[in-house]
Amino acid sequence: MSQPLRSGARSRITGVILAGGRARRMGGMDKGLLELGGRPLITYAIAALAPQVGDLLINANRNLDRYTGFGYPVVPDLDGSFAGPLAGMASAMQAAPTPLILTAPCDSPLLPGDLAQRLLSALEAERADLAVAHDGERLQPVFSLLHTRLLEDLTGYLDSGERKIDRWFARHRVARVDFSDRPETFLNVNTPEELQALEQRLRQEP
Ligand SMILES: Nc1nc2c(ncn2[C@@H]2O[C@H](COP(=O)(O)OP(=O)(O)OP(=O)(O)O)[C@@H](O)[C@H]2O)c(=O)[nH]1
Ligand SMILES: [Mg+2]
Numbered sequence: 001m002s003q004p005l006r007s008g009a010r011s012r013i014t015g016v017i018l019a020g021g022r023a024r025r026m027g028g029m030d031k032g033l034l035e036l037g038g039r040p041l042i043t044y045a046i047a048a049l050a051p052q053v054g055d056l057l058i059n060a061n062r063n064l065d066r067y068t069g070f071g072y073p074v075v076p077d078l079d080g081s082f083a084g085p086l087a088g089m090a091s092a093m094q095a096a097p098t099p100l101i102l103t104a105p106c107d108s109p110l111l112p113g114d115l116a117q118r119l120l121s122a123l124e125a126e127r128a129d130l131a132v133a134h135d136g137e138r139l140q141p142v143f144s145l146l147h148t149r150l151l152e153d154l155t156g157y158l159d160s161g162e163r164k165i166d167r168w169f170a171r172h173r174v175a176r177v178d179f180s181d182r183p184e185t186f187l188n189v190n191t192p193e194e195l196q197a198l199e200q201r202l203r204q205e206p
Helices: 042-052 064-068 085-095 115-125 148-159 165-169 192-204
Strands: 013-019 055-060 100-105 130-134 139-147 174-178
Touching: 013 042, 013 085, 013 115, 042 055, 042 100, 042 115, 055 064, 055 085, 085 100, 085 139, 085 148, 085 165, 100 115, 115 130, 115 139, 115 174, 139 148, 139 165
Parallel strands: 013 055, 013 100, 130 174
Antiparallel strands: 100 139, 130 139
8 A cells, every 4th residue: 555656656746845935933934944843844744755756846936056955956936926726736837847746845744655555556546637635634735746737727826816725626627645654745834833843843753
């Protein structure tokens, strides 16, 4: 069930780390670059995603030089209006050389090693346009595997002034993937207090 993807399947997927938000709850800092356990927060997502995909890119809107230093292409949103995660997904779909993108946020350091495998199984079994993680209580829309053929529809949606991710998903065939066995997976760091709490936890159980 949770075996790693074979290289043929991996090569169809570009991993996308979404790091393009304004991080207002973090005082406007660039969240992906904040340190956790002595290294930038985004490095946890990169380390988790890289072995699961054929290509990887980082979607960021600030500090592009620093993000480039992690060794993967960096793509900003198509416009500078900070239109939310869908804008990052659109930009990534345009840049990705593969038929699928797998998104994860830069502020979720506990990503599971079988994210791609579980989302891809459901995507194929349900012949869906996109597969989205569900934590047992709610959908986790920024943990998604999407066909890049959705780009045209997505840019049309954004150009019409829409922003809401759930409403855009509702226009498509969505496979919901149950991760209720892995509640930690979606832990994400939004405030300085949450970052500090996780820092302390990692120190206690490295
Ligand atoms: N590309 C892009 N990504 C975004 C944008 N807004 C949010 N995101 C990303 O979407 C994911 C989830 O967003 P949040 O956790 O709310 O992060 P955020 O919006 O930066 O933080 P807040 O301002 O505190 O809500 C994160 O990976 C963000 O980087 C945006 O305008 N463009
Ligand atoms: Mg936000």
